[in-house]
Each structure stands twice: as structure tokens, then as C-alpha cells.
Amino acid sequence: DDASPAFLVQPDSSGTYINSKLEYFVDTSETMTFDEARSHADFVSAGGRNVLARVRHPIWFRLKLERGADAPARWWLDYQIFSPVELQFYSPDQNGQYIKQASKKYEPFSAHPSYGRPFFYPITFNDQQSMVIYWRSVSHSAFIFPVRIWQQEKWIDLTLTEYLLYGLLLGIMFGLSVYNLFIYLRIRDSMFLLYFFAIVSYMFYSVNINGLDLNILWSTSFHRFKGLSSCITATTGIFSVLFAISLLGNLKRRKWFSYTLYGVVAIYLSAIGLVFAGQYSWAELLTQWAGGVWLPLVLGMSAYLSYLGSVWARCYLIGEGPTLVGSTLLVLLTQGVIEADRFNTTFYFVAGAWSAIMFSQALAEKVNSLKKAATAALNMAVTEKTARLKEAAQYQISLEEKVKQRTKELSLEILLHQQTLEQLRESQSKLEEMAYSDVLTGLPNRRMFQDRLLQAYTRAQRQDSPFALALIDLDHFKRINDSLGHGVGDQLLQIVAQRLNAALRHSDTVARLGGDEFAMILTAPISRDDAISICQRLLSSFDAPLLIENHQVQTGMSIGLAWFPDDGRDMDELIGSADVALYQAKAAGRHRLSYIGHVTGSNLHQ
Numbered sequence: 058d059d060a061s062p063a064f065l066v067q068p069d070s071s072g073t074y075i076n077s078k079l080e081y082f083v084d085t086s087e088t089m090t091f092d093e094a095r096s097h098a099d100f101v102s103a104g105g106r107n108v109l110a111r112v113r114h115p116i117w118f119r120l121k122l123e124r125g126a127d128a129p130a131r132w133w134l135d136y137q138i139f140s141p142v143e144l145q146f147y148s149p150d151q152n153g154q155y156i157k158q159a160s161k162k163y164e165p166f167s168a169h170p171s172y173g174r175p176f177f178y179p180i181t182f183n184d185q186q187s188m189v190i191y192w193r194s195v196s197h198s199a200f201i202f203p204v205r206i207w208q209q210e211k212w213i214d215l216t217l218t219e220y221l222l223y224g225l226l227l228g229i230m231f232g233l234s235v236y237n238l239f240i241y242l243r244i245r246d247s248m249f250l251l252y253f254f255a256i257v258s259y260m261f262y263s264v265n266i267n268g269l270d271l272n273i274l275w276s277t278s279f280h281r282f283k284g285l286s287s288c289i290t291a292t293t294g295i296f297s298v299l300f301a302i303s304l305l306g307n308l309k310r311r312k313w314f315s316y317t318l319y320g321v322v323a324i325y326l327s328a329i330g331l332v333f334a335g336q337y338s339w340a341e342l343l344t345q346w347a348g349g350v351w352l353p354l355v356l357g358m359s360a361y362l363s364y365l366g367s368v369w370a371r372c373y374l375i376g377e378g379p380t381l382v383g384s385t386l387l388v389l390l391t392q393g394v395i396e397a398d399r400f401n402t403t404f405y406f407v408a409g410a411w412s413a414i415m416f417s418q419a420l421a422e423k424v425n426s427l428k429k430a431a432t433a434a435l436n437m438a439v440t441e442k443t444a445r446l447k448e449a450a451q452y453q454i455s456l457e458e459k460v461k462q463r464t465k466e467l468s469l470e471i472l473l474h475q476q477t478l479e480q481l482r483e484s485q486s487k488l489e490e491m492a493y494s495d496v497l498t499g500l501p502n503r504r505m506f507q508d509r510l511l512q513a514y515t516r517a518q519r520q521d522s523p524f525a526l527a528l529i530d531l532d533h534f535k536r537i538n539d540s541l542g543h544g545v546g547d548q549l550l551q552i553v554a555q556r557l558n559a560a561l562r563h564s565d566t567v568a569r570l571g572g573d574e575f576a577m578i579l580t581a582p583i584s585r586d587d588a589i590s591i592c593q594r595l596l597s598s599f600d601a602p603l604l605i606e607n608h609q610v611q612t613g614m615s616i617g618l619a620w621f622p623d624d625g626r627d628m629d630e631l632i633g634s635a636d637v638a639l640y641q642a643k644a645a646g647r648h649r650l651s652y653i654g655h656v657t658g659s660n661l662h663q
């Protein structure tokens with residue numbers, strides 16, 4: 058024992074690390090009493106180190122203190138560690154009897170000796186100039202034990218400064234998480250709720266691993282149990298991972314990313330399960346591994362997304378980066394690669410507050426980008442709708458124009474149709490006319506003559522008044538034709554027709570029966586003498602020669618006259634009588650009028 062070095066306590070020793078003078082041994086039996094441990098021969102020097110990697114058994118520490126001249130009698134030992142589950146402290150009283158002090162970790166905040174610090178023990182040099190103190194620590198995994206000796210005033214000064222910093226950092230985290238909780242309550246986007254839980258659990262996580270006590274968050278006692286640290290770590294991990302999924306995950310495009318992270322959540326859940334199964338060390342180990350998986354993965358993804366231009370991924374990257382540094386520090390610490398110091402035991406707080414700020418910013422950016430996308434989509438929809446409406450309006454206009462055009466065309470067509478119809482009617486009436494009239498003279502033809510004769514007959518019968526029928530044949534027309542040509546013959550026929558027409562009343566009928574044969578119906582009422590005189594006048598009008606195409610054309614005509622009802626009771630009889638009379642006129646020497654029982658002639662042709 059004497060060979061072991063002692064820590065010389067000087068007036069200015071306050072705040073000095075004493076790890077270089079610490080000695081320890083691991084109680085693998087886990088059942089050693091204080092007296093057994095005190096007489097244990099194999100204490101080894103910590104050699105200035107403050108980390109023991111992968112130690113799961115209780116560790117007994119021994120520290121020899123020597124009081125220097127002018128050094129105060131009362132000091133405090135600050136066990137600035139964040140891993141012990143439990144600690145028992147042994148220091149001698151003035152009689153040299155050892156007094157045991159339990160760790161204050163399971164007591165209310167108010168019962169802690171100084172400002173809530175759970176591992177803070179008074180050391181009092183009574184009359185002694187030197188003393189040996191012992192403590193027993195239990196940890197579930199790595200054991201980290203930076204130990205300092207303090208004068209209370211100086212320690213309080215430092216603590217107040219530290220608490221101010223912690224309070225500020227915790228305040229930032231708490232404020233932002235409550236702020237985002239309100240946003241969640243307003244817009245019900247689970248991202249904000251996950252943010253709230255991630256940051257709040259992180260607050261617990263950081264006070265827990267920092268060596269502060271959970272009671273700093275709440276003045277009355279928390280229910281502490283073995284494995285609580287693992288549960289806090291796992292819970293923080295779960296919410297952090299879920300938040301990362303909601304912010305960076307995209308189940309449509311990068312399924313593997315979200316699925317891997319859900320796998321990490323499952324690992325954290327099983328760590329909590331292991332705690333309740335009493336497997337504290339395994340639970341601790343699992344939570345450390347899980348962090349090693351998802352932190353680099355999430356950082357890689359956010360780096361990739363920010364490379365693609367995502368602003369919120371960049372915010373996340375910047376926010377989570379320090380946490381990765383912090384967790385790397387933690388891994389290095391627990392593996393005994395680096396020693397604990399003020400920086401790496403406080404780093405988590407700063408990283409946490411920083412990520413709270415940046416994650417909140419990431420959420421704002423994401424919401425902003427979603428809003429922008431929504432606005433863009435809305436604008437596009439409006440533009441498209443306007444275009445459609447315009448198109449529809451144009452279509453309607455063109456439709457109206459088409460309808461107008463078509464209506465125009467149709468009315469034109471109708472007009473054309475009407476014209477065609479009119480033409481048809483005209484040509485039909487022309488055809489009809491042609492069917493009933495003679496082309497050369499324009500006089501009614503034989504068919505019409507028969508109709509008219511029937512009319513005259515019917516009327517005469519009804520009115521019981523006589524009418525006359527005259528059959529007319531040109532004399533020696535053949536000769537004219539043969540000597541002067543058909544043209545002259547035609548013209549002669551036309552002249553005869555005009556004269557016949559002129560000789561009669563409007564109600565009478567002149568028809569060309571064919572060749573040089575004409576007929577006249579002198580409708581009722583007409584007297585015998587009137588009929589005879591009309592015929593005589595007609596005959597006389599042909600007494601003088603006609604001038605046709607510089608030819609003196611001399612022609613005559615024979616007329617056979619018959620009366621209804623005297624010369625025929627029906628039409629056939631009447632025509633027969635007229636025919637007979639005509640024959641008589643011809644036979645009597647032509648150019649004369651004949652009727653039944655009488656033939657008169659013109660002197661010229663006799």
C-alpha cells in the first residue's frame with residue numbers, strides 16, 4: 058500500500074483530475090464485501106485513464122490522499138461519469154472508521170448534496186494528514202470515470218456555468234419541440250409529432266449520458282430501474298429513426314432505405330425487450346450497434362438527397378452531422394480508444410440542440426417545398442383549365458361558324474333545289490305544252506283539239522246551244538313545198554295559223570291537226586250565219602298571194618263546216634260531217650267553204 062502513489066491535495070487543487078493516482082480491480086465474483094475488497098492485494102493503477110472498455114463486473118477503486126500545507130480540510134469528489142448504474146462510496150471518519158455513502162442516483166433531486174449532482178461526495182480531513190478512500194461502481198458496459206477534486210465554491214461556480222449552458226441547450230430543444238408539437242396539432246402531419254418525440258427523448262438521453270441526472274428535468278424523483286439508460290437510448294433511437302424515415306424516406310422510390318431503418322427500429326425495440334428480460338449488457342450493446350447502423354445510413358442518404366438539390370435534406374445533414382461526431386466520440390470512448398473530457402461529455406448537448414434547430418428548419422423547408430409543389434400543381438391546373446376553356450370557346454366559335462357556313466350552304470342548296478324544282482316544273486309544263494301543242498305554229502295539236510272539242514260539246518249540250526266545227530286543209534300545199542322548199546312551206550303554215558287565230562274570238566279554238574290540216578271550234582253561242590261569215594272572211598284573206606322570202610306565194614284553203622247538233626249528235630258524227638263537207642269543198646274545186654247541203658267558193662279557184 059505504501060508504495061502506491063498518493064494525490065497531494067494543495068490549496069489550488071480544486072478542479073484537478075485525479076485519475077493518475079487512481080487504482081482499481083474488477084470484482085469478477087460480484088459478491089465482495091468492503092472489508093474483503095479493502096484487503097485485496099491486486100489493485101492496479103488506472104494510469105491516468107478514465108475509461109474501462111467492456112467491463113460488466115463491479116469495480117473497486119482506491120485513492121490515497123495527502124493533505125498539503127495550508128490545504129483546506131474539506132473537499133468534494135466529483136464523479137463526472139455517465140455510465141455507472143450504482144456507486145458506493147467509503148471514506149473514514151475522524152476515528153478512522155469507514156462510512157458508506159450510497160449513490161444519490163435513486164434519490165430525489167432535492168436530496169442530492171449539491172445542485173443535483175448524483176455522484177458528488179464530501180471528503181473531510183479531520184486530524185489526519187492522509188487518508189485512503191474506496192468506492193465500488195457498477196456499470197452495464199463500458200465504464201467511464203473522470204474524477205476530480207473540488208472546493209465547493211469553485212465547483213458551484215463551474216456547475217452554475219455548466220448548468221446555464223445545459224439549461225440553454227435544453228431550453229432550445231424543449232422550446233422547438235413544443236413549437237413543432239403545436240404545428241403537429243394544427244396540421245396533423247406526423248413528421249412534426251415524430252420531431253417532438255425525437256427531440257424530447259434526446260433531451261433525456263443527453264442528460265442521462267452526461268452524468269447529470271434525469272431529475273434535472275423534473276425536481277421530484279424519477280422511477281429509476283436497471284436498464285433505464287438502455288431504454289432511453291433505444292427510445293431516442295426509435296423516434297430519431299422514425300423522424301428520419303418521415304423526412305428522408307420515400308417508400309415509392311427508395312424502399313430499401315425505409316425498410317432498413319424500420320429494421321433498426323426493430324433492433325431498438327428488441328433492446329428494450331432485453332432490458333425487461335434482465336439482459337442489461339446485451340441491451341446496451343444492441344443500442345450501440347443500432348446507432349452505428351442508422352446514423353451513417355441516414356447521413357449518407359441526406360448527403361445524397363442534398364446533392365440532388367433537396368434543401369431540407371441539407372438541413373438534416375447539417376443538423377445530424379454533429380450527432381454523428383458525438384456518437385463516434387461515444388463509441389471511441391466506450392471502446393477505450395479516447396479518454397473522457399469536458400468536450401466529449403458535453404458535445405451531445407450541443408449536438409442535440411443544434412440538430413433540434415436544423416431539423417426544425419428541415420421541416421420548414423420540406424413544408425415549404427411541398428407548398429411550392431402544391432402551388433405549382435394548382436397553377437398548372439388553372440393554366441390547363443384556362444387553356445381548355447379557351448379551346449372549348451374557340452371550338453364553339455368555330456362550330457358556330459361552321460353551322461353558319463353550313464346553313465348558308467344549305468340555304469343555297471335549297472335555293473338551287475327550288476330553282477331546279479322550278480326549272481323542272483317549267484320544263485314539265487313545257488313538255489305538257491309540247492304534248493298538247495304544235496311545235497311549228499304554237500297552236501293546240503290534235504290531242505288538245507279533241508279535249509276542246511269535248512269541252513265545247515259538253516257545254517253545248519248543257520246549255521243546249523249550238524256550236525260549229527270547221528276542218529281546214531290547204532290546197533296543193535305539196536306543190537309549194539316541192540317548188541319553194543319546206544322552209545317556205547313552214548312559214549306559210551305559220552302565217553295561216555296566225556290568220557286563223559286572228560279571225561276567231563278568245564273563247565274559240567284553232568288547232569293544227571297535222572300537215573296542212575287545221576280545225577276551228579266556234580264555241581256556243583254562235584249562229585249559223587256568223588260561222589259562215591267567219592269562214593268566208595278567212596277564205597277571202599287568202600285571195601291575194603303572200604310574200605314569203607321574196608316569193609309570191611298563192612295559196613288557198615278548203616273548209617268543211619258542220620254544226621252541232623244539226624250535223625252530228627255526237628263528236629264522231631260531227632267530225633264525220635265536217636270531213637264530208639271538206640271533201641265536198643275539195644271536190645268542188647278547192648278554196649271554198651262547204652257544209653252539209655251547200656258548197657260556196659271563191660271566184661279565184663273556181
Ligand SMILES: Nc1nc2c(ncn2[C@@H]2O[C@H](COP(=O)(O)OP(=O)(O)OP(=O)(O)O)[C@@H](O)[C@H]2O)c(=O)[nH]1
Pocket residue numbers: 497530531532533534535536538542543544545546547550571572573647
Ligand atoms: N313544209 C311542210 N310541209 C308539210 C308539213 N306537213 C305535211 N307537209 C306536206 O304537205 C303536203 C300535204 O299534201 P296533201 O294534203 O297530200 O296534198 P296537197 O298538195 O295539199 O293537195 P290537196 O290537199 O289535194 O289540195 C305533203 O307534201 C306533205 O309532205 C309541214 O309541217 N311542213
